[in-house]
Amino acid sequence: MEKLKSLVPDSLKRMVAESTPDSLPRTCSSLLNFFSDMELFHQMVRDLTDPERAFCGKNKDAALELKQKGNQCFLNEDYGSALTCYSEALRLAPVDVDDMDKNLVAALYVNRASVLHKLDLLMEGRRDCNRALQISPSYAKAWYRRGKMNASLGNFEDAVHDLNIAKNLELSFGGQRQIESELRIITDMFERTESSLVQHKENELDLLDEPDQIKLKCVITPNKGRGMVAPSDIPPASLVHAEEPYALIVILISQIRVNSMTIFRMKSADVNGPLHQFGKFSHSEVSLTSNVEQVKVGQAIYRVGSLFNHSCQPNIGAYFVSRSLFIRTTEFVAVGCPLELSYGPQAGQWDCKDRLKFLKDEYSFRCECRACAEVNLSDLVLNAFHCVSPNCPGIVLDSCVVNCEKQKTRHVQSATGISTLEPFMQVDMLKCLPSNGSLRIDPGFCLKCDSYCDLESSFAAVNRAWISITRLKDTMVSGEISTTVLTAALNSLCLLRSTLHAYNKRISEVEDNLAEAFCLVGELQLALDHCKASIEILEKLYGPNHIVIGYELVKLSSIQLSMGDRTAVKNINRVSEIFSRYYGSHADKMFPYLQPLQGKLTKLVQ
Numbered sequence: 001m002e003k004l005k006s007l008v009p010d011s012l013k014r015m016v017a018e019s020t021p022d023s024l025p026r027t028c029s030s031l032l033n034f035f036s037d038m039e040l041f042h043q044m045v046r047d048l049t050d051p052e053r054a055f056c057g058k059n060k061d062a063a064l065e066l067k068q069k070g071n072q073c074f075l076n077e078d079y080g081s082a083l084t085c086y087s088e089a090l091r092l093a094p095v096d097v098d099d100m101d102k103n104l105v106a107a108l109y110v111n112r113a114s115v116l117h118k119l120d121l122l123m124e125g126r127r128d129c130n131r132a133l134q135i136s137p138s139y140a141k142a143w144y145r146r147g148k149m150n151a152s153l154g155n156f157e158d159a160v161h162d163l164n165i166a167k168n169l170e171l172s173f174g175g176q177r178q179i180e181s182e183l184r185i186i187t188d189m190f191e192r193t194e195s196s197l198v199q200h201k202e203n204e205l206d207l208l209d210e211p212d213q214i215k216l217k218c219v220i221t222p223n224k225g226r227g228m229v230a231p232s233d234i235p236p237a238s239l240v241h242a243e244e245p246y247a248l249i250v251i252l253i254s255q256i257r258v259n260s261m262t263i264f265r266m267k268s269a270d271v272n273g274p275l276h277q278f279g280k281f282s283h284s285e286v287s288l289t290s291n292v293e294q295v296k297v298g299q300a301i302y303r304v305g306s307l308f309n310h311s312c313q314p315n316i317g318a319y320f321v322s323r324s325l326f327i328r329t330t331e332f333v334a335v336g337c338p339l340e341l342s343y344g345p346q347a348g349q350w351d352c353k354d355r356l357k358f359l360k361d362e363y364s365f366r367c368e369c370r371a372c373a374e375v376n377l378s379d380l381v382l383n384a385f386h387c388v389s390p391n392c393p394g395i396v397l398d399s400c401v402v403n404c405e406k407q408k409t410r411h412v413q414s415a416t417g418i419s420t421l422e423p424f425m426q427v428d429m430l431k432c433l434p435s436n437g438s439l440r441i442d443p444g445f446c447l448k449c450d451s452y453c454d455l456e457s458s459f460a461a462v463n464r465a466w467i468s469i470t471r472l473k474d475t476m477v478s479g480e481i482s483t484t485v486l487t488a489a490l491n492s493l494c495l496l497r498s499t500l501h502a503y504n505k506r507i508s509e510v511e512d513n514l515a516e517a518f519c520l521v522g523e524l525q526l527a528l529d530h531c532k533a534s535i536e537i538l539e540k541l542y543g544p545n546h547i548v549i550g551y552e553l554v555k556l557s558s559i560q561l562s563m564g565d566r567t568a569v570k571n572i573n574r575v576s577e578i579f580s581r582y583y584g585s586h587a588d589k590m591f592p593y594l595q596p597l598q599g600k601l602t603k604l605v606q
């Protein structure tokens, strides 16, 4: 579909975009005329209508095969793939067929609910159980799974109710015993938790949490089609948009007019938060495994949401609570400025060539955002090398980066023309550029002092260093970190620091690896030092208030709390500020890490 969309000429896209209900028939015929000679289009129509391939039709065999595949992925704990298999199978499964005496669709919903449960997507999982029960009200497994979901949601009364029904419907003796034992545990929890009587309010979405949304303006931009702009100055963390998805069948014309969005939910590594995971790795109470994964839970069309363009340096962030889309400003946005979110890659995170490739492959457009169109400091330093002259903070680039920077549409000739992207970069990062203003970007030559660096030997040094860093990572997984491995990794860090530019992202990654390794062996002071060193670089690349810094501060404050260091309070407050900036009143819901951290802090100060 994306490929087909990308072939539509701009004039026709404009016509579709500007079409009204009255002009729609004319627009449709123009589109059809354009596509009618195209084999790709006819192939797509065949795919859409062929019951065997079954985009629209149903195909029991394919659904059963996907169900089997999903089951295998589930057993292998590959929950992301299991989710995809079951969702695909649900699309193909005819509504009225059975698999092993059970309605296939109901069974698929229950299987998918089990995956969602594993991924801690409880509301979505419970919704799947409800769907299964609508189709098959006496399906014991659906009652059982819903009971377990309710228990995880803290709705113990409902959980007991569901499990009792499951027990009565379950035919096998073994199954009944298992449900009874679950029931005992949950009843016990129910009795012990007085608060369980207050059912979790989160069952319902409170779309009205911030009713005074800003009325946005849609304009035609020079090179990105339609786009949203700020109708007035908007402070950071303002909710600029909230929307429920469109429940329409996706057809090509709507794909061009309103693009679909992938719905992501944060997957929390452990329902009890990172503090709970310490024991898994060591006696130390620190976990650096708080990396939050995003899980794709669906695809939907948001009428207004789809009008937001992409920027690799976004000023708004989007997130989903269940299927509702929320968009907030992450910084101050002046009146008339485009409101742009990131479709994936961001400056500071990926280099320009990788960002451009991702957006071309995934979304079929060449990114025209400022970070991709102008030479900027973030892209220059991300993968840069250290200058060979002692004490020179200049930047040395390899030919890949140089080629990409030279292709930027608004290439600059002087250092003063380089975009710093953000004021936070200016003070330190401008020191990396020539003070006389002239700029020569050539592979191997320092941008500041023009010294030549033999990049071949620099690459060799980095590769050498990487061997011991990889060994460190391997031993972290196997849990056999030795002093020899740690010493070799520390030496490699020194080598990297003398070879790569001080703000090269790889250095922050290695600092982060070392912080985690030192946590695992209980050397908390060293862990703290390396964690801070990693954050220092990331703050240069992203700025101090970026969500990435929020995640890193969760790690830092976890270490501090484990050391009994009360200054953790400062970092925990920063975490909560950053998360609120991105997720407003949903911050606690999106990040279950905050509360355990705050709870631990309260204990420490008591």
Ligand SMILES: C[S@@+](CC[C@H](N)C(=O)[O-])C[C@H]1O[C@@H](n2cnc3c(N)ncnc32)[C@H](O)[C@@H]1O
Residues within 6 Å of the ligand: 017, 223, 224, 225, 226, 227, 256, 257, 259, 306, 307, 308, 309, 310, 311, 363, 364, 365, 366, 367, 368, 369
């Ligand atoms: C979700 S839509 C955004 C709304 C779109 N501009 C419109 O007129 O409907 C995504 C499309 O907008 C355009 N677009 C969005 N961000 C862009 C960017 N940074 N550079 C170039 N084109 C962009 C691309 O054509 C992309 O396929």
